Amino acid sequence: MATILFVSDGYVGDVKIxxxxxxxxxxxxxxxxxxxKLPVPEAWITFKGMDGDRHRNRALHGGPDRALCLFSFEVLEALQQEGHTVHPGASGENFTLAGLNWTQLKPGDHLKIGEEVQIKLTSYCEPCRHNAQWFVNGDFSRISHRQYPGWSRLYARVLFEGRVRQGDGVWVVTSPNRNMK
Structure with missing residues (x-):
């Protein structure tokens, strides 16, 4: 298990990968x-989010604690197996991540993406009616954390800015106080 140093909210400490x-x-x-949202091969990530990305409803999307929206490729595949037409980018996520145990991720966890970007998960992202088009019978609650824990998108705050590229590695880092069974 590797250890890296992180700085967050004025606290400096070791975290475990x-x-x-x-x-x-x-x-x-x-x-x-x-x-x-449509695919791009790379993007510049700032504390405000992704350069070139915009939102229709700024009251519900964006801001420091909702700078980025993330979703799981494996969850999308499982939803497609259920007959839903949701696909990467369809539900508004900025990053579609693969290879993570999505049900283990929680607000407060830190992720490192590529060489430069680090983010902190801040909250679960409740779906809105604009997602209905991707779901059988318009039931977009299928990606609601309240009804289906572990199947929702997550919002994140940007801790370190930088460039990300499709295929970049993603590492989950967490406080040493978190019990990761």
Whole structure:
């Protein structure tokens, strides 16, 4: 198990990497506003989010604690197996991540993406009616954390800015106080 140093909210400490680089950035998605977000090969990530990405409803999306939206490639595949047409970028996520145990991720966890970017997961992202088009009978609650824990998107705050590229490694780092069974 490797150890790296992190700085967050004025605290400096050691964190443990509990997943290796088997996880990766499957797809980077952005749009001028609305759904779906479309794939791009690389993007510059700032404290405000992804350069070139916009939101229709700024009251519900964006801001420091919702700078990025993340979703799991494996969850998308499972939803497709259920007959839903949701696909990478369709539900508005900026990063579609592969190779992570999505049900283990929680607000407060830190992820390192590529060589430069580090983020902190801040909250689960509740779906809105604009996602109905991707779900059988319009039931977009299928990606609601309240109804289906472990199947929702996550919001994140950017801790370290930088460039990300499709295929970049993703490492989950966490506080040494977190029990990772």
């Amino acid at each position: 509990f997943m290796g680089s088997v996880a990766y950035l499957y797809q980077i998605n952005r749009s001028p506003g609305g759904l779906p």
